[in-house]
Amino acid sequence: xxxxxxxxxxxxxxxxxxxxxxxxxxxxxxxxxxxxxxxxxxxxxxxxxxxxxxxxxxxxxxxxxxxxxxxxxxxxxxxxxxxxxxxxxxxxxxxxxxxxxxxxxxxxxxxxxxxxxxxxxxxxxxxxxxxxxxxxxxxxxxxxxxxxxxxxxxxxxxxxxxxxxxxxxxxxxxxxxxxxxxxxxxxxxxxxxxxxxxxxxxxxxxxxxxxxxxxxxxxxxxxxxxxx
Amino acid sequence: xxxxxxxxxxxxxxxxxxxxxxxxxxxxxxxxxxxxxxxxxxxxxxxxxxxxxxxxxxxxxxxxxxxxxxxxxxxxxxxxxxxxxxxxxxxxxxxxxxxxxxxxxxxxxx
Numbered sequence: 001x002x003x004x005x006x007x008x009x010x011x012x013x014x015x016x017x018x019x020x021x022x023x024x025x026x027x028x029x030x031x032x033x034x035x036x037x038x039x040x041x042x043x044x045x046x047x048x049x050x051x052x053x054x055x056x057x058x059x060x061x062x063x064x065x066x067x068x069x070x071x072x073x074x075x076x077x078x079x080x081x082x083x084x085x086x087x088x089x090x091x092x093x094x095x096x097x098x099x100x101x102x103x104x105x106x107x108x109x110x111x112x113x114x115x116x117x118x119x120x121x122x123x124x125x126x127x128x129x130x131x132x133x134x135x136x137x138x139x140x141x142x143x144x145x146x147x148x149x150x151x152x153x154x155x156x157x158x159x160x161x162x163x164x165x166x167x168x169x170x171x172x173x174x175x176x177x178x179x180x181x182x183x184x185x186x187x188x189x190x191x192x193x194x195x196x197x198x199x200x201x202x203x204x205x206x207x208x209x210x211x212x213x214x215x216x217x218x219x220x221x222x223x224x225x226x227x228x
Numbered sequence: 229x230x231x232x233x234x235x236x237x238x239x240x241x242x243x244x245x246x247x248x249x250x251x252x253x254x255x256x257x258x259x260x261x262x263x264x265x266x267x268x269x270x271x272x273x274x275x276x277x278x279x280x281x282x283x284x285x286x287x288x289x290x291x292x293x294x295x296x297x298x299x300x301x302x303x304x305x306x307x308x309x310x311x312x313x314x315x316x317x318x319x320x321x322x323x324x325x326x327x328x329x330x331x332x333x334x335x336x337x338x
Contacts, residue, residue, distance in 0.1 A: 016316070019317070020316075020317030020321060022318075023318060024321055027325075037231075037234060038234070041235055041238060044235070044238055045238050045241070048238065048239070049245050050245075051245050054245065058237075058238075058241060062229060062237075065229070071237050071240075071241065072237060072240040072244055073244075075241040075245060076244035078280070079244070079248060080248055081272060081276040083248035083249065084276075086249050086250070086251075086252035087252035087256055087261070088261075088266065089253070090252045090257045090261075093253060093257040093258065101250075101253045101257055105246075105249040105253040105254075106246060106250070108249045108253075159332060160329060160332060160333065162326060162328035163325060164328075165299075165324050165325050165328040166324075168285060168300055168324065169303070169323070170317065170320075172281060172304060172308055175274060175281060176311035176312050176315075176320075177315065177317075179274055184270075184271060185274075187274050187278075188274040188277070189278070190275075191275035191278045191279045192278035192279060193282065194279070195278070195279035195283050196282050196292065199287060200287070200290070200291075200292070208276065209279075212275045212276040212279050215275040215278070215279065216271040216272050223271075224264075224267075
């Protein structure tokens with residue numbers, strides 16, 4: 001990709017993500033090292049999976065001795081939300097060649113989605129900008145992971161540093177950025193409450209997707225009912 | 229688990245992560261979705277984020293805990309307003325981790 005004005009704009013728009021991804025990627029790298037993943041595997045996950053929350057969850061599952069099938073299924077469920085995000089951006093991706101669509105969706109995360117959806121109307125004409133934004137985001141995630149891999153050997157325990165809180169804190173920041181109106185707040189409260197209840201009932205993997213679908217559906221119902 | 233098996237698990241994770249990201253982009257690009265479906269899709273991100281977050285804050289050892297010992301919840305009470313005020317992911321993450329670290333250092337919770 002040429003370093004023209006559009007790609008520079010993409011890099012600049014990605015900077016808030018970079019500030020978030022480097023420390024969170026760092027926490028991931030440290031935790032992965034502590035959980036017995038080799039340096040190569042830790043880096044590989046940031047390169048080919050590139051999904052922050054799923055990577056944290058997977059590291060926890062590897063550490064607890066969970067089998068491959070359960071880890072892959074959990075990853076699928078946790079990341080299924082990206083399908084809904086991709087579907088909501090797709091109508092704006094008109095005129096893109098298939099290979100660029102493939103590249104774009106490879107680096108679709110909660111954070112890049114949030115930025116793209118804030119300027120969704122312009123996506124059709126700003127392909128280079130969108131792709132450079134995505135690439136910058138992933139590079140910073142990989143950079144953070146590499147720094148974490150190096151630091152992992154130097155850090156004895158992650159708990160005194162609060163690194164095990166990185167994932168929850170990231171969700172708080174993302175959730176607040178998504179709560180642009182009252183209906184979204186209501187949906188989040190319903191879905192969060194449901195997920196907690198379902199988890200306590202013993203649904204330890206499916207509570208996320210169930211609470212998401214039910215919560216969003218109730219939220220939509222309330223929204224349509226108010227509109228009348 | 230040995231590293232070869234971890235490697236193949238990660239490859240499997242990559243496949244199941246990429247397919248749901250890819251298919252809608254390939255098949256729905258440039259198409260207009262029904263307004264009701266669009267409205268539903270818009271509610272998905274807050275719903276899924278809350279579904280992952282809230283249990284991690286409230287549940288300690290398989291039970292709901294509202295006590296001050298629950299550092300994850302206490303830190304969240306500070307992280308939410310900071311996220312709201314400064315709209316910064318990194319500030320929220322650093323503050324949250326800092327508070328949890330501080331709480332543990334002072335021995336007030338876990």
